[in-house]
Structures are given as structure tokens and as C-alpha cells.
Amino acid sequence: GESVGLHLPTLSVQEGDNSIINCAYSNSASDYFIWYKQESGKGPQFIIDIRSNMDKRQGQRVTVLLNKTVKHLSLQIAATQPGDSAVYFCAETNSGTYKYIFGTGTRLKVLA
Amino acid sequence: DAMVIQNPRYQVTQFGKPVTLSCSQTLNHNVMYWYQQKSSQAPKLLFHYYDKDFNNEADTPDNFQSRRPNTSFCFLDIRSPGLGDAAMYLCATSSHGRADNEKLFFGSGTQLSVL
Numbered sequence: 001g002e003s004v005g006l007h008l009p010t011l012s013v014q015e016g017d018n019s020i021i022n023c024a025y026s027n028s029a030s031d032y033f034i035w036y037k038q039e040s041g042k043g044p045q046f047i048i049d050i051r052s053n054m055d056k057r058q059g060q061r062v063t064v065l066l067n068k069t070v071k072h073l074s075l076q077i078a079a080t081q082p083g084d085s086a087v088y089f090c091a092e093t094n095s096g097t098y099k100y101i102f103g104t105g106t107r108l109k110v111l112a
Numbered sequence: 113d114a115m116v117i118q119n120p121r122y123q124v125t126q127f128g129k130p131v132t133l134s135c136s137q138t139l140n141h142n143v144m145y146w147y148q149q150k151s152s153q154a155p156k157l158l159f160h161y162y163d164k165d166f167n168n169e170a171d172t173p174d175n176f177q178s179r180r181p182n183t184s185f186c187f188l189d190i191r192s193p194g195l196g197d198a199a200m201y202l203c204a205t206s207s208h209g210r211a212d213n214e215k216l217f218f219g220s221g222t223q224l225s226v227l
Contacts, residue, residue: 008152034215043116043202043218044155089154091216098143098162098208100216102154 008087010107019077023090023103028071030092034100035064035075038087047075047088077108085110115139118203118219125193126227133188133222135203144186145216146178147202155202161186162208190224198226 013019025033031052036044050057050064050073057064063076073090090103116137125131135144143162147155159168161180175197177189190197200223204216 032214036216036218041221041223043118043204043220044216046215046217049215093214095208095214098160098206099157099167100145100204100206101157102147105152105154 012109021075023073025092116219124225141205141207145204149200
């Protein structure tokens with residue numbers, strides 16, 4: 001289920017199930033989006049990116065969907081594994097600004 | 113391996129005592145960033161350099177300064193740390209205008225404690 005913690009919403013999923021993490025971005029002029037994974041005490045790690053001229057992009061076990069109409073981004077993780085437990089952030093940028101703004105983040109907990 | 117390196121990994125300072133955090137990169141990226149991240153929050157952009165051009169965020173306190181003496185190195189100076197400045201400080205780089213690769217590459221961060 002999904003719940004709101006002190007700062008980060010948390011998504012709990014069973015190992016082997018698919019996970020869907022959502023992000024609402026703020027700037028309609030943003031044209032490049034990235035999903036990052038951050039484990040405790042570490043820097044964010046790149047997962048997958050997508051440009052605004054696409055609405056879907058697939059990687060290994062991950063898919064990013066972009067809906068520009070409602071300014072919504074999602075990350076789908078197939079067959080979620082314990083190693084996927086982390087905090088996931090979306091980041092948006094307008095390529096002309098070189099500035100990346102991060103969304104609130106979602107904590108993913110994988111239950112054995 | 114090419115990477116973004118932050119030193120030290122953990123830094124403890126005293127209230128009001130100036131502290132400098134370091135970042136180096138072997139990626140030859142032209143843009144370097146400093147982010148502040150507090151517990152259970154998203155990284156917050158403090159400033160960035162595009163080559164030597166410094167770009168400060170409007171809400172970054174004057175207490176925070178940065179230097180980029182060359183392409184490879186960037187420093188974050190906190191002139192008078194307060195208790196509220198305790199956080200993880202993340203350095204990141206990206207390449208713009210030189211390659212079709214704009215993603216942010218992060219270092220491991222420096223966890224700053226203020227006593």
C-alpha cells in the first residue's frame with residue numbers, strides 16, 4: 001500500500017510484484033526527465049531518462065512513462081527485488097537552463 | 113573509472129566555524145552543481161557553475177559560497193555554519209553542449225554535522 005510518512009511517501013510491495021512510482025513535475029517547459037535511485041547514505045544513482053518528445057522509454061526491468069498533458073511521470077519496476085529498496089526521485093530540467101529540480105521522492109520498501 | 117569524488121565523506125564542524133567541502137571530477141564535464149539534502153527530503157539546488165560562470169539560486173543563503181578554480185574541482189564554503197546547515201551535501205556534474213549526455217552524475221556526498 002501507499003502512505004505518507006513524515007516527509008517521504010512510502011510504497012510497500014511484495015518481492016516479485018511490479019512497482020509503480022509516480023511523480024508530478026512542476027514546470028511545463030521542462031523537456032528532460034530523469035529517475036534516480038538513492039540508497040541510504042549514498043548519492044543518487046541514475047536509473048533511466050526520457051525526453052519530452054517521447055511518452056515511454058524502457059530499460060532493463062524499468063519503464064518510464066511521461067504524460068505532458070497532466071505533467072506526470074511514472075517509473076515502473078518489473079519483478080521488484082530486495083535490492084530495489086531505496087528512495088526514488090524524479091528530476092526535471094529545461095535543457096537551456098542546466099538546472100535540475102528534484103521531486104519529493106518516494107521510499108520503496110520490498111517485502112520478502 | 114571516471115567519477116565524481118567528494119571529500120571528506122563525513123565532516124564535523126562547530127557552530128560558526130568555517131568549513132569547506134571538496135568535489136573533484138574526472139568526467140571533464142562543464143557543469144558542476146552543489147545540492148543540499150536534509151533527511152528524508154529531496155536534494156535542493158544551491159548553485160551551479162557552467163564552465164566558470166557561477167549561478168546562484170535565489171534562496172541560497174549568503175552563508176554558502178562556492179569556488180571552481182578549474183574544470184575538475186569545485187568547493188563549497190560555509191562561512192558560519194548553523195545547526196540548520198547539518199545535511200548531506202551532494203556534488204554533481206553534467207555535460208552540456210559537448211555531448212548528447214546531459215544526465216547528472218553524483219558523488220557519494222559529504223555528511224556535515226554541526227555541533
